[in-house]
Amino acid sequence: MICYNCGCRLSEHNFCTGCGVDVSLYKRIMFTSNRFYNDGLEKASVRDLSGAIVSLRQSLKLNKNHIDARNLLGLVYFEMGEVVSALSEWVISKNLRPKKNIADDYIDMVQNNQSRLDTINQTIKKYNQALQYCYQDSEDLAVIQLKKVLSYNPKYVCAHQLLALLYIQTEEWEKAYRELQKCCQIDANNTITLRYMKEVEHMLSPEEGTKNAPKKRGSSEKIVRYQSGNETIIQPLNVKEHRGVSSLLNLGLGVIIGVAIACFLILPGRIQSAKADINKDLRAVSEQSDAKTATIDELEQKVQKLTDEKALLSEELASYQGTDGTLQATDGLMMAVSAYMKAPDDIKAIADYLEALDEEGEEAEEHKTDAFTSLYDSLVATVGPKLEEYYYNIGYSSFRSEDYDTAIPNLERAYRYNNTNGDALFYLGESYFYTEDYDTAKKIFAQVIDDYPGTRKASSSETHLAEINNAG
The missing domain is CATH 1.25.40.10 (Tetratricopeptide repeat domain)
Incomplete structure (x- = not known):
């Protein structure tokens, strides 16, 4: 703790040992x-x-x-x-x-993060617009705007509370309850949320006004009570014991009579009809058996021929794949494009496929066609900014945790996807510097000085160059 008067560090005494003031x-x-x-x-x-x-x-x-x-x-x-x-x-x-x-x-x-800033701006604008709609008694438009706000920022507690309040006003209690539950997951003890929750739970709970009503003497009536939307359904059960016994007896007699009628009147005719149908089907099957036998033999020969052709083509394909990398590279690029089409925001999956393409090296590069190159460049142009952000975040995080072996390849990829990212280039140079790869570090620091003169990165690079030269 520092003295407010002289800035001296305070001791256990109630006065400053530097200036003597009472502290x-x-x-x-x-x-x-x-x-x-x-x-x-x-x-x-x-x-x-x-x-x-x-x-x-x-x-x-x-x-x-x-x-x-x-x-x-x-x-x-x-x-x-x-x-x-x-x-x-x-x-x-x-x-x-x-x-x-x-x-x-x-x-x-x-x-x-420009995209995050844009999202924040949109969230604020739409939330203010929702408030304006509330003042104008346009609850439906306000609900639409608040849903958009929460799609941008799911943790916006005020938006959840306002949406729940609108649902309460329109008596949509279950929707309001879900929104308030989301508020409780974010802020467990918010006073406004708890007040709204108490009101909603009171409306959702069954009415118990008839719980203490007096019963008639000798009455054995029971009821079933449950909640359906905003209404409480009460279903009486007035079934007496002797009525239940008589119903069971009537049901048993009906079953016995039905079984007797089926056995003596209906069943024999059905059996004869079923036998006739079976015999007819057997004759039809016998007539078609010979023709199908010949057809099966012919088809078996065709299947054998096709099997031999398939084996030959498989051998040719394996040979083709072993000597030429065009098919493998095209397949990897198609998988990357497919991953982008299915989930444009799944940058990790796209990055993995593109890394696999890069690992094939110069041998696969010789077999890439113009169509392959055009498609690859289009994909990189589309997802390049996201790939840059993805690799930069991983590389910078690894650099901060001093995991330079992980930071170097990710920062290199980030700079490759955006060669104007000076931070990625600078931290890449520092990673090489701390791993004592001074030759590579000198080249990168020199590039930082040339490309970003007068910046903090350039001055830091000059300092590192001086340290390398003095050490040499």
Whole structure:
């Protein structure tokens, strides 16, 4: 803990050993702020996000420079879908501590992804439009807009709550209950959600107003009660014991009479008719047997001939595959295109197929046709930005965890799909530098200096080049 007056580190005494100022109240305030931060951390760990926000705000009221509390508050806002509030907290945190602040990574995670920024903007616009529709009593349009908002940001608690409120207004209790359940999964102790949930559960539960009604003396009437939509269905069971016995006796007599009629009147005629049909079918089968026997022999000969031709073609195909890589390469490219057509967002599957094509090397390159090259270039042009983002995220994450062997190939692929990605090129050079491949690192740092002069990447590259040259 640092003295607020002189900046000296405080000891266990209630005064500063540097300037002598009384810091007992200051210490108490800082300890209280830390307690609120710990309370907010515990609540966030059990998904009590609303309670965590209250505790973290109280912590920041006592100590606005509490970086950990401010960063955690931003994460809680982000988890609840409040991206703008989260960015505000992270920007303040970054201004308070410009260096060695994890808020830099959080801000980069949002701002460096253009598609995510567009999604956030669309979410805010559509949510505001839904509010406007609510003010205009256009609930149907508001529901449509809120569903679009939740398709962009499924964790937006306010959108879930507003949608549930609209369902409550239109008395669609089950839909409202599902939306409120989603809110509880995100924020387990939100006061607004719990208030709405209590109202919805009350409407969905069966009415029990007749539970304590007096029964008539000697009455044995029973009822079955269940809920159907917004109505409670009550079904009486007024079946007496002697009626049940008489019904069973009547049913038994009916079955006996029916069986007797079937055995003595209907069954013999049916048996004779079935025999006649069977004999007719047997004669028809006998007449067709000889013709089918000849046909079977002819077909067996054709099958044998086709089997021999298939074996010959299979040998030729295996030979063709063994000497020429065109078929394998085309098959791999078709699988990549098929994966893109089925699931355009499954970048990992597309990347795996393209990696398999790249691993075939120069030998397969000689056999690739112009049509193959054109299709490959079109596919790469379509999914190239997503592939760049996919490999850059993996490479940068591996670089941050000092797994340079994994970072190098992924950063190389990211730069190959977008040769304007200076960050991928710079981190690739640093990965080679930390693995002591100084020759490759020097080439990459020189390229960074030439392509991005005057940037932080260029200055860092110059520093690394100087270190390599001095070490040499």
